[in-house]
Amino acid sequence: MTVNDKLDNKFGGASVPASQLDSSFAPPVDASCRVPLLVLFGGAALWLVVSSLLALAASLTFHMPDKFGDCSWGTYGHLQPAADDALLYGFCIPAGLGVALWIFARLGRTPLRGALVPVVAAHLWHLGVLVGLVGIFVGDSTGFAWLEFPRGGSALLFFAYLLIGLWALMNFSGRPAGAMFPSHWFLVAALFLFPWIYSTANILIVGWPVRGVVQAVIAWWFGNNLIFLWTSLVGLGAAFYFLPKFSGRPLQTYFYALFAFWTLFFFGSLRGVPSGAPVPAWLPTLGNLNSMLLIVPVIVIAIIGWKTVVGAAGPEGKDSSYSMIRFGFVAFVLSALLQVAMSCPQFARLTQFTWFGVAQTQLQLYGFFAITMFGAIHYILPRAVGIEFAFPKLIRVQQGCAMLGLIILVASLAAGGVAQGLKLNDPNVAFADSSKAMLMFLRASTTGLLLLLLASLLFALNIFAMIMAWHWSLVRAVFAAVVAPLPKTEVKA
Amino acid sequence: MLLVSWSAFVLAPQLQLGGAKQVPVLNSTEVYPHTRPGEANQGLQVYRANGCAACHTEQVQQDGVACDVVLASAGKNPDAVSNLLATLTLRGLSQEAAQAVSDKITAAGGKVETHIVAVGPDIARGWGLRHSVAEDFLYDNLVQFGSLRIGPDLAGVGSRLPDANWQLLHLYAPQSVVKGSLMPPFRYLFTTRKIGAAPSPDALNLPKEFAPADGYEVVPKPEAKELVAYLLNLHADVPLYDAPFTPVVVAKP
Numbered sequence: 001m002t003v004n005d006k007l008d009n010k011f012g013g014a015s016v017p018a019s020q021l022d023s024s025f026a027p028p029v030d031a032s033c034r035v036p037l038l039v040l041f042g043g044a045a046l047w048l049v050v051s052s053l054l055a056l057a058a059s060l061t062f063h064m065p066d067k068f069g070d071c072s073w074g075t076y077g078h079l080q081p082a083a084d085d086a087l088l089y090g091f092c093i094p095a096g097l098g099v100a101l102w103i104f105a106r107l108g109r110t111p112l113r114g115a116l117v118p119v120v121a122a123h124l125w126h127l128g129v130l131v132g133l134v135g136i137f138v139g140d141s142t143g144f145a146w147l148e149f150p151r152g153g154s155a156l157l158f159f160a161y162l163l164i165g166l167w168a169l170m171n172f173s174g175r176p177a178g179a180m181f182p183s184h185w186f187l188v189a190a191l192f193l194f195p196w197i198y199s200t201a202n203i204l205i206v207g208w209p210v211r212g213v214v215q216a217v218i219a220w221w222f223g224n225n226l227i228f229l230w231t232s233l234v235g236l237g238a239a240f241y242f243l244p245k246f247s248g249r250p251l252q253t254y255f256y257a258l259f260a261f262w263t264l265f266f267f268g269s270l271r272g273v274p275s276g277a278p279v280p281a282w283l284p285t286l287g288n289l290n291s292m293l294l295i296v297p298v299i300v301i302a303i304i305g306w307k308t309v310v311g312a313a314g315p316e317g318k319d320s321s322y323s324m325i326r327f328g329f330v331a332f333v334l335s336a337l338l339q340v341a342m343s344c345p346q347f348a349r350l351t352q353f354t355w356f357g358v359a360q361t362q363l364q365l366y367g368f369f370a371i372t373m374f375g376a377i378h379y380i381l382p383r384a385v386g387i388e389f390a391f392p393k394l395i396r397v398q399q400g401c402a403m404l405g406l407i408i409l410v411a412s413l414a415a416g417g418v419a420q421g422l423k424l425n426d427p428n429v430a431f432a433d434s435s436k437a438m439l440m441f442l443r444a445s446t447t448g449l450l451l452l453l454l455a456s457l458l459f460a461l462n463i464f465a466m467i468m469a470w471h472w473s474l475v476r477a478v479f480a481a482v483v484a485p486l487p488k489t490e491v492k493a
Numbered sequence: 494m495l496l497v498s499w500s501a502f503v504l505a506p507q508l509q510l511g512g513a514k515q516v517p518v519l520n521s522t523e524v525y526p527h528t529r530p531g532e533a534n535q536g537l538q539v540y541r542a543n544g545c546a547a548c549h550t551e552q553v554q555q556d557g558v559a560c561d562v563v564l565a566s567a568g569k570n571p572d573a574v575s576n577l578l579a580t581l582t583l584r585g586l587s588q589e590a591a592q593a594v595s596d597k598i599t600a601a602g603g604k605v606e607t608h609i610v611a612v613g614p615d616i617a618r619g620w621g622l623r624h625s626v627a628e629d630f631l632y633d634n635l636v637q638f639g640s641l642r643i644g645p646d647l648a649g650v651g652s653r654l655p656d657a658n659w660q661l662l663h664l665y666a667p668q669s670v671v672k673g674s675l676m677p678p679f680r681y682l683f684t685t686r687k688i689g690a691a692p693s694p695d696a697l698n699l700p701k702e703f704a705p706a707d708g709y710e711v712v713p714k715p716e717a718k719e720l721v722a723y724l725l726n727l728h729a730d731v732p733l734y735d736a737p738f739t740p741v742v743v744a745k746p
Contacts, residue, residue, distance in 0.1 A: 214507050
C-alpha cells in the first residue's frame with residue numbers, strides 16, 4: 001500500500017469506491033458550501049450564456065461585415081474581447097473557485113465556516129465582471145488581451161478573489177493534520193497565482209504604466225500564466241480529485257503527480273512571449289525553451305490519467321460527469337501538446353498571427369477547463385443543495401452539444417489557421433487571399449459556436465432551475481416555520 | 494517559484510528596457526524615435542477603445558537580411574557590363590555572393606553598390622522595410638502589438654497608405670475602397686447630417702452606393718480624425734543598429 005492509499009482510505013479521498021464516499025461527514029460539508037456555490041455557479045452560468053451570445057455575434061461579422069458598422073456596441077473589436085473575458089472571468093474563474101472551495105471542504109472533511117463572506121465576495125466578483133464588460137463596450141478597455149477590464153472592474157475582481165481565496169485557505173488549514181492530497185497542491189498554487197499575476201499586470205500596465213514594449217511583455221506573461229497555468233492547475237486539481245473517485249482506482253501515483261506539479265508550475269510559468277516579437281530576443285527564447293520542456297509534465301500527466309482511468313471498473317452505468325471530466329482531461333493533453341508544438345520554430349512560424357492560436361486557446365479554456373467544470377458542477381451542485389437537477393436528461397444533451405460544438409470550433413479554426421499561415425508565409429500570395437482561405441473555416445466555426453450556445457443555455461437552464469427550486473424550498477420552510485405552532489422548549493429559550 | 498517567473502518576465506525586462514532612450518539612426522546624425530504628435534497620440538487611444546488590435550498586428554517580422562547588388566554606373570564599357578549583368582543574380586544574395594558578384598562587375602568596368610535589405614513575406618508585401626523593434630514603441634504609453642492578422646499588419650501603414658482621405662473613406666466604408674473587404678465599417682465614428690449653407694470641407698467624397706441621401710453629408714467625428722492622424726503616423730522606416738537596411742535614395746538622373 002502506498003502512502004497515497006493510506007491517506008486516501010483514512011480521509012475518504014480518492015481510492016474508496018464512489019458508493020462509500022458519501023459517508024456521514026459529507027452532507028454537513030456539502031451543505032456548508034451551498035449558498036456560496038449557488039452564487040458562484042449561478043453567476044457563472046449567466047456569464048457563460050452571455051459569452052456564447054457575444055462570441056456568436058462576433059463571428060457573424062465575418063458573414064456580413066457591413067451590418068456591424070452603426071453602433072459602437074456591435075463592433076468586432078468590442079464583441080470578441082468581451083466574449084473572451086466573459087468566458088474567462090465570467091465563467092471559468094468563478095466556476096473554478098466554487099469547485100475548489102468544495103474540494104477543499106470535502107477532502108479536509110471540514111465544513112466551510114462563515115459562508116457569508118464568500119457569498120458577498122461572489123456577488124462582488126460578478127459585479128466586477130459586469131463593470132468590466134460594460135467598460136469594454138463603452139471604449140474603456142485597457143487594450144491588452146485578457147486584461148481588458150478597466151480599473152473599476154479589475155479592482156472588484158481582485159478583492160473578491162482575495163476574499164474567496166482566503167476563505168478557501170482557512171478551510172484548507174482547518175483540515176485534519178496530514179491530510180494533503182495531490183489536488184490540494186494544484187488548487188492551493190492556483191489560489192496564490194491569480195492575485196500575484198493580476199495585481200502585477202494591473203499595476204504595471206494600467207495603474208502606473210511602464211514604458212513601451214515592457215507593457216506587452218508583462219501582458220503576455222500575464223495572459224499565459226492565467227490562460228494556461230491557472231486553468232491547468234485548477235482543472236487538473238479537480239480532475240485528480242474526480243477521476244479516481246469515479247474510476248475507483250487511486251491516483252496513479254502520488255509521486256508522478258508530485259513531479260508533474262512542480263514541472264508544470266516551473267515550465268508553465270516561465271513563458272508567454274511569442275517568437276519574433278519586437279522585444280529583446282532572450283525573452284521569446286526563454287519562453288520557447290520552457291514551452292518545449294512542458295512536454296515533460298504533459299507526458300507524466302497523460303500517464304497519470306491513463307493509469308488511473310483505463311481499465312478501471314468505473315461507476316455503475318454511464319455517468320456524464322465522468323465522461324465530461326475524462327473529455328476535459330484529453331483536451332488538456334492535446335492543448336498542452338499544441339503549446340509544445342507551437343514553440344518549435346518551424347511550426348511557430350507557420351501558425352503565428354493565425355487563427356491557430358485562437359483554436360488552441362479555445363481548446364484550453366473551453367475544451368479542457370469549462371467541460372471539466374461542467375462535469376464537476378453537475379456532480380457537486382445536487383449534493384450541496386440537496387435537490388436533484390430539474391432536467392437530468394438534458395445533461396446528456398448539454399454534454400453532447402458542448403463536446404461536438406467544441407470539436408467543430410477547434411478543428412475548423414485550427415485547420416483554417418494552418419491554411420491561413422501557409423498563405424501568409426508565401427509572399428507571392430496577396431493578403432486578401434489569405435483572408436479568403438480563412439473565410440470558409442470561419443463560417444464553419446460559427447456552427448460550432450451555435451452548438452456551444454445551446455450547451456450554455458441548457459447548462460444555465462438546469463442551474464437556474466436549481467436556484468429557483470432552492471428559493472422555493474426556503475420560502476416553504478419559512479412559511480412552514482411561521483405557520484407551525486412553536487414548541488414549548490423554544491418559547492422558553 | 495512565482496518569484497522566479499516574475500523576475501524573469503517583469504523585473505528583468507523593465508531593468509533592461511525601462512530606461513531605454515532614443516537611438517541613433519544608422520549612417521546618420523539623427524536619433525529615433527520621436528514622440529507622436531498630440532493628435533496621433535489621441536488616435537492611439539481611439540485605436541485601443543475600438544479594439545482594432547483584435548484584427549490587426551503592429552509588428553512586422555523578417556526572416557533575415559540579404560544583399561542586393563545595384564549598378565551605380567556602367568563605366569566605360571556599358572555593353573560588356575550589361576551583358577554580364579544579364580547572366581548574374583543580383584538580388585537576395587548572401588554577403589559573400591554579393592561580394593563575388595560585385596567583384597565581377599567591377600572587373601568588367603562597372604561600379605556597384607551593395608544594399609542591405611530585409612527579407613521575408615511581410616517585407617515582400619510592403620508592410621515595412623525592416624522588422625519592428627522595441628525602439629519603435631519607445632514613446633507609446635500603450636503598445637498594441639496584437640496577435641491575429643485578420644487584417645494586414647499596420648506597423649508601417651502610414652508609409653504605405655499616406656492619404657488621409659483614403660483612410661477616412663476606408664474607415665467609413667471599407668468596401669468602398671477595397672472591394673469585398675472583410676473589415677467592418679466604423680460608421681459610428683462619423684456623423685451624417687443635413688448639408689448646411691455650404692457643404693463642409695471635411696465631408697467625405699463617397700462613391701454612389703455608399704453616399705448618404707441627397708442633401709446629406711458624412712463628416713468625420715474628432716475621433717475619426719485622430720485615428721487617421723495616428724495611422725498616418727505609423728511608419729517605422731529608418732534603419733537602426735539592430736535592424737539595418739540600406740535606405741533607398743531617390744535615384745540620381
